[in-house]
Amino acid sequence: xxxxxxxxxxxxxxxxxxxxxxxxxxxxxxxxxxxxxxxxxxxxxxxxxxxxxxxxxxxxxxxxxxxxxxxxxxxxxxxxxxxxxxxxxxxxxxxxxxxxxxxxxxxxxxxxxx
Amino acid sequence: xxxxxxxxxxxxxxxxxxxxxxxxxxxxxxxxxxxxxxxxxxxxxxxxxxxxxxxxxxxxxxxxxxxxxxxxxxxxxxxxxxxxxxxxxxxxxxxxxxxxxxxxxxxxxxxxxx
Amino acid sequence: xxxxxxxxxxxxxxxxxxxxxxxxxxxxxxxxxxxxxxxxxxxxxxxxxxxxxxxxxxxxxxxxxxxxxxxxxxxxxxxxxxxxxxxxxxxxxxxxxxxxxxxxxxxxxxxxxxxxxxxxxxxxxxxxxxxxxxxxxxxxxxxxxxxxxx
Amino acid sequence: xxxxxxxxxxxxxxxxxxxxxxxxxxxxxxxxxxxxxxxxxxxxxxxxxxxxxxxxxxxxxxxxxxxxxxxxxxxxxxxxxxxxxxxxxxxxxxxxxxxxxxxxxxxxxxxxxxxxxxxxxxxxxxxxxxxxxxxxxxxxxxxxxxxxxx
Ligand SMILES: Nc1ncnc2c1ncn2[C@@H]1O[C@H](COP(=O)(O)OP(=O)(O)O)[C@@H](O)[C@H]1O
Ligand SMILES: Nc1ncnc2c1ncn2[C@@H]1O[C@H](COP(=O)(O)OP(=O)(O)O)[C@@H](O)[C@H]1O
Numbered sequence: 001x002x003x004x005x006x007x008x009x010x011x012x013x014x015x016x017x018x019x020x021x022x023x024x025x026x027x028x029x030x031x032x033x034x035x036x037x038x039x040x041x042x043x044x045x046x047x048x049x050x051x052x053x054x055x056x057x058x059x060x061x062x063x064x065x066x067x068x069x070x071x072x073x074x075x076x077x078x079x080x081x082x083x084x085x086x087x088x089x090x091x092x093x094x095x096x097x098x099x100x101x102x103x104x105x106x107x108x109x110x111x112x113x114x
Numbered sequence: 115x116x117x118x119x120x121x122x123x124x125x126x127x128x129x130x131x132x133x134x135x136x137x138x139x140x141x142x143x144x145x146x147x148x149x150x151x152x153x154x155x156x157x158x159x160x161x162x163x164x165x166x167x168x169x170x171x172x173x174x175x176x177x178x179x180x181x182x183x184x185x186x187x188x189x190x191x192x193x194x195x196x197x198x199x200x201x202x203x204x205x206x207x208x209x210x211x212x213x214x215x216x217x218x219x220x221x222x223x224x225x226x227x228x
Numbered sequence: 229x230x231x232x233x234x235x236x237x238x239x240x241x242x243x244x245x246x247x248x249x250x251x252x253x254x255x256x257x258x259x260x261x262x263x264x265x266x267x268x269x270x271x272x273x274x275x276x277x278x279x280x281x282x283x284x285x286x287x288x289x290x291x292x293x294x295x296x297x298x299x300x301x302x303x304x305x306x307x308x309x310x311x312x313x314x315x316x317x318x319x320x321x322x323x324x325x326x327x328x329x330x331x332x333x334x335x336x337x338x339x340x341x342x343x344x345x346x347x348x349x350x351x352x353x354x355x356x357x358x359x360x361x362x363x364x365x366x367x368x369x370x371x372x373x374x375x376x377x378x
Numbered sequence: 379x380x381x382x383x384x385x386x387x388x389x390x391x392x393x394x395x396x397x398x399x400x401x402x403x404x405x406x407x408x409x410x411x412x413x414x415x416x417x418x419x420x421x422x423x424x425x426x427x428x429x430x431x432x433x434x435x436x437x438x439x440x441x442x443x444x445x446x447x448x449x450x451x452x453x454x455x456x457x458x459x460x461x462x463x464x465x466x467x468x469x470x471x472x473x474x475x476x477x478x479x480x481x482x483x484x485x486x487x488x489x490x491x492x493x494x495x496x497x498x499x500x501x502x503x504x505x506x507x508x509x510x511x512x513x514x515x516x517x518x519x520x521x522x523x524x525x526x527x528x
Contacts, residue, residue, distance in 0.1 A: 023398070023427065024395055024427075024431045024435075025395025025396065025398070025431075026395070055420075055423075055424070055427075057424065057427050057428060058428055058431075058486070058488035058491070058492050059431065059486075059489075061488055062484070062486045062487075062488060063485065065483055065484070065485055066485040068483075069483055069485075086420060090492075094476065094477075094488055094491070095477050096482070099482065137248070137277065138245055138248070138277075138281045138285075139245025139248070139281075140245070169270075169273075169274070171274065171277050171278060171281065171339075172278055172281075172337075172338035172339040172341070172342050173281065173336075173339075176334070176335040176337075176338060177335065179333055179334070179335055180335040182333075183335075200270060204274075204342075207345050208326065208327075208338055208341070209327050209332065210332070213333070236391070236392040236394075236442075237389070237391055237392070237397065237400065238389065238390035238391075239387070239388065239389055239390075239404075240387070240388035240389075240390075241386070241388075242386040242387070244386075244411075246407075247387065247407075249407060250387065250407040253400075253403045253404070253407060254389075254400055254403070254404075257397075257399060257400040257403060261394075292386075
């Protein structure tokens with residue numbers, strides 16, 4: 001819906017700042033595009049900042065899993081940080097919290113890539 | 115709907131600050147109550163500040179006319195100030211703009227009561 | 229009320245004034261989808277609020293068992309709104325003119341005038357089971373919304 | 379679809395994902411009228427969005443001519459939501475479990491799980507003319523909304 005997600009570098013880590021609703025028909029595809037583009041130039045370290053995400057529906061979660069798989073296939077790592085409580089709850093009930101590496105600070109997250 | 119309109123004195127003029135929607139079932143009755151209460155203590159000069167009004171429907175306009183008539187019957191004067199464009203437009207098309215004394219500044223309005 | 233044939237968005241609401249806010253929200257949604265700007269939305273909203281208020285008050289006489297139907301339709305250039313109620317209907321030809329000097333200080337009687345002022349085409353008809361169906365159209369090509377003759 | 383018997387607020391929407399936002403707005407309206415807090419509204423909204431998305435996508439296959447019906451009802455203690463579509467129906471007994479290890483990395487299949495997690499009672503039935511009617515209830519007396527087993 002016209003909204004753009006921010007992208008910036010922190011060292012060699014590409015930080016993607018999602019915002020708003022990651023839901024069917026709007027944010028979900030935008031997220032996939034943004035992450036696929038980020039992976040396109042050979043980046044190996046992707047950190048998704050979820051701080052600004054208000055809602056993630058099952059399509060959004062599905063896309064996030066898909067992006068994780070794509071990243072892995074390309075030899076890249078995709079990690080998450082700054083999960084708002086409600087997003088954390090959703091990843092907990094879907095048991096995806098154990099799949100993703102999740103950090104609560106950017107410094108910690110960036111360091112974890114090694 | 116719980117919202118209250120502000121009331122303050124400017125000299126011997128009672129200034130009532132309306133806000134939000136003056137519409138059927140919520141703001142319209144609240145406005146009438148507030149103005150009737152203000153008239154209850156024998157106040158003769160009432161200045162309605164419309165700056166914060168976003169919408170006035172036909173019930174709101176009707177109540178305003180009713181309050182004007184009540185004030186007149188009690189020997190009081192009821193004037194309006196700070197009409198947002200959209201409210202001004204509504205009073206214009208209903209030709210009530212000629213009924214009400216309307217001012218664009220509080221100083222001017224207060225002075226007009228004499 | 230029967231199933232409306234048209235209108236991409238249709239609401240059925242119990243007869244409570246609070247529901248006017250939902251109609252307003254639905255209008256906002258439809259306007260965003262159709263690229264109608266905030267200025268035009270405001271004036272259409274003024275008309276629509278009056279129509280729904282009349283359906284609730286005069287049509288359904290505030291009986292919460294009775295429904296108000298609001299439909300948003302029309303094609304690219306025209307927004308068509310329909311408001312239906314389950315009341316006894318009325319004769320729109322007998323509405324008094326709120327601009328007539330003897331009506332100027334009346335506390336009511338301006339709703340249909342608002343509707344006619346802010347919309348481009350307004351018609352009343354009878355529903356199958358009685359009740360009023362008010363159809364309002366707004367030409368979306370005109371730049372200035374509703375203020376009409378001004 | 380036939381006239382719904384209950385539900386103080388009923389929406390009929392064409393099958394467009396954008397209309398999910400209107401359903402969300404209508405839920406917000408109903409929650410305010412019924413004193414349902416923002417936390418509970420959030421989780422109910424998560425379930426409702428999934429139900430409507432399924433009706434649009436799987437039920438009506440994105441055919442904008444087909445309608446989705448959303449009804450908000452129930453009494454003081456229970457919020458009852460109904461989502462109906464004009465699709466071919468399906469067998470909800472054959473839904474796979476998204477928590478099963480072999481499904482964990484799938485990109486879909488979590489919608490009905492969301493619904494079952496965030497609502498208290500969920501049932502599927504067939505509409506008169508085919509199509510799915512999903513009925514969801516939320517007990518408004520429970521303090522923590524939906525997160526259920528946690
Ligand atoms: N949906 C309706 N059903 C029955 N009567 C109606 C309806 N809408 C309007 N009317 C009649 O038309 C009159 C004028 O309506 P309106 O111009 O909106 O002013 P008001 O609502 O302030 O009376 C109402 O008083 C009522 O008698
Ligand atoms: N309203 C519906 N009409 C037809 N089939 C449906 C409907 N809702 C769900 N389904 C079927 O149930 C499956 C699981 O739905 P869901 O759990 O929401 O996951 P997803 O939508 O990601 O596939 C869908 O893939 C679809 O086959």
